[in-house]
Amino acid sequence: xxxxxxxxxxxxxxxxxxxxxxxxxxxxxxxxxxxxxxxxxxxxxxxxxxxxxxxxxxxxxxxxxxxxxxxxxxxxxxxxxxxxxxxxxxxxxxxxxxxxxxxxxxxxxxxxxxxxxxxxxxxxxxxxxxxxxxxxxxxxx
Numbered sequence: 001x002x003x004x005x006x007x008x009x010x011x012x013x014x015x016x017x018x019x020x021x022x023x024x025x026x027x028x029x030x031x032x033x034x035x036x037x038x039x040x041x042x043x044x045x046x047x048x049x050x051x052x053x054x055x056x057x058x059x060x061x062x063x064x065x066x067x068x069x070x071x072x073x074x075x076x077x078x079x080x081x082x083x084x085x086x087x088x089x090x091x092x093x094x095x096x097x098x099x100x101x102x103x104x105x106x107x108x109x110x111x112x113x114x115x116x117x118x119x120x121x122x123x124x125x126x127x128x129x130x131x132x133x134x135x136x137x138x139x140x141x
Contacts, residue, residue: 001045006036006052021071023064030063031056085112085128090138096120105138112136 013029034055035048085107096103105114114136126138
């Protein structure tokens with residue numbers, strides 16, 4: 001194959017990698033660059049395929065784990081804003097009635113739909129126990 005084909009494939013892999021950020025397509029793109037070099041030097045299709053496979057595999061085994069650790073190593077400690085409300089103090093805005101599934105609480109300046117094991121009157125302070133979709137489960141403080 002022409003080395004231009006491999007270059008186009010490599011560029012496509014790098015562009016698509018910007019959307020996935022898992023470093024898989026980048027490894028394939030680097031392998032395509034190796035195959036492009038082999039094609040440019042005049043080697044046949046089998047050496048091109050072998051170099052592509054070896055370079056892509058080497059990147060997958062050697063570079064990808066390092067890159068993932070470097071970029072996402074601390075990501076396990078990061079809470080999403082929704083997870084951040086768990087354990088926070090809330091104030092009941094409208095009466096919480098578990099039977100009718102009504103009630104709202106205000107947590108960190110935001111209003112959330114809420115439920116509880118027992119009814120809670122408006123104005124009562126409570127603590128968020130869990131998050132289920134967009135509904136908070138609270139208990140009176």
